[in-house]
Amino acid sequence: EDQVTQSPEALRLQEGESSSLNCSYTVSGLRGLFWYRQDPGKGPEFLFTLYSAGEEKEKERLKATLTKKESFLHITAPKPEDSATYLCAVQPGGFQKLVFGTGTRLLVSP
Amino acid sequence: DVKVTQSSRYLVKRTGEKVFLECVQDMDHENMFWYRQDPGLGLRLIYFSYDVKMKEKGDIPEGYSVSREKKERFSLILESASTNQTSMYLCASSLGTGPSGDIQYFGAGTRLSVL
Numbered sequence: 304e305d306q307v308t309q310s311p312e313a314l315r316l317q318e319g320e321s322s323s324l325n326c327s328y329t330v331s332g333l334r335g336l337f338w339y340r341q342d343p344g345k346g347p348e349f350l351f352t353l354y355s356a357g358e359e360k361e362k363e364r365l366k367a368t369l370t371k372k373e374s375f376l377h378i379t380a381p382k383p384e385d386s387a388t389y390l391c392a393v394q395p396g397g398f399q400k401l402v403f404g405t406g407t408r409l410l411v412s413p
Numbered sequence: 414d415v416k417v418t419q420s421s422r423y424l425v426k427r428t429g430e431k432v433f434l435e436c437v438q439d440m441d442h443e444n445m446f447w448y449r450q451d452p453g454l455g456l457r458l459i460y461f462s463y464d465v466k467m468k469e470k471g472d473i474p475e476g477y478s479v480s481r482e483k484k485e486r487f488s489l490i491l492e493s494a495s496t497n498q499t500s501m502y503l504c505a506s507s508l509g510t511g512p513s514g515d516i517q518y519f520g521a522g523t524r525l526s527v528l
Contacts, residue, residue, distance in 0.1 A: 335515055346417075346503050346519030347456075390456070394515055399444050399463060399507065400471065401517060405455040 305330045305395050307404035315410045316381055324376040324389055324407045332396025336374050338367050339390040341406070347390055381411045416440070417520040419504050424525045432491040434523050436504030443509030445487035446517060447471075447479065449500040456503065462487055463509065494527045501525075 308327045316322055328336065335354050339347035351360045353369040360367050364385065366377040376389055388408045392401040420435035438445065446461040448471075458471030460479040468479050476498060480488045487506075491498055501524050505517040 337516070339519075344522070344524075346505075346521050349516055349518065352513075352516060392456075399509065399515070400446070400458050400461060401456075403448075403456040405453060 305393060305402045307391055307393055307402055309389075309391050309404035309407050311407060312405070313408040313410070315412065316378075318382055318411055318413050319380045321377070321379045321381070323378070324409070326374040326376070326391030326404055327372060328374070328391075328393045329372075330393045330395050330402070334394040334396045334398070336369055337392045337394065337401060338374070338376055339392065341388045341390055350389075378409070381409075383411050383413050385409065386411045417504055417506055417518050419502075419520040419523050421523050422521065424523060426491075426494050426525065426527050428495060428527060430491075430494050430527075432494050432525070432527075434489040434491075434502055434504075434525070436487045436489070436506075436520060437485055438487075438506040438518075439485065440506070440508070440518075441484065442506035442518075443484075444507045444517075445481065446505040446507075447477075447487065447489045448503045448505065449473070450503055450522070451500050459489065496527050499525060499527045 310325045338350040341347045351367040356371045388406040390406045392403045417438045447459045448456040462468045462481040478490045503522045504520045507517045508514040
């Protein structure tokens with residue numbers, strides 16, 4: 304069964320305090336791994352797609368990496384506006400659907 | 414920019430009512446999806462459609478049906494609403510082909526309460 308586990312469930316950081324979010328997965332033939340950001344009361348917003356182990360992508364203070372078993376979302380020198388829930392999802396090979404984790408709630412305090 | 418529009422942000426319905434949730438995308442995407450999101454359970458796929466009038470069951474289709482009569486519109490139907498269908502419902506679409514074809518773009522969500 305395809306499964307995604309995200310940790311920690313919640314994370315509180317001070318502004319400027321770098322950290323990483325983890326996404327562990329088991330999937331039958333990974334087609335892609337996706338990171339989304341979700342603000343309260345809104346739909347998820349696409350951040351990154353990673354397709355193969357060793358791949359990395361960056362956007363502003365965020366950097367996503369991928370291995371054969373997990374992905375990390377590194378947040379460098381976060382700001383309060385980075386506070387959100389970050390969702391990880393995998394796409395099994397041959398399918399269009401995504402399987403989501405339950406997310407990490409990030410709170411960045413000034 | 415891709416725009417996925419859900420017709421209602423908030424809905425309150427009575428048990429047993431038939432409920433329609435509407436979703437429209439403006440980017441000629443092939444695939445459309447309906448998820449529900451519950452605390453501690455994450456997003457779970459209800460149904461998806463890969464072409465007009467084509468549909469596939471997701472992981473939790475019981476109690477729901479869908480309709481896709483036009484490419485841009487995908488409707489979720491609760492045949493007889495029950496209290497355990499109180500949830501946030503999210504619609505998404507994806508192009509379906511090409512290097513970015515698997516990226517799903519989401520609407521703002523409909524928070525449904527069934528009383």
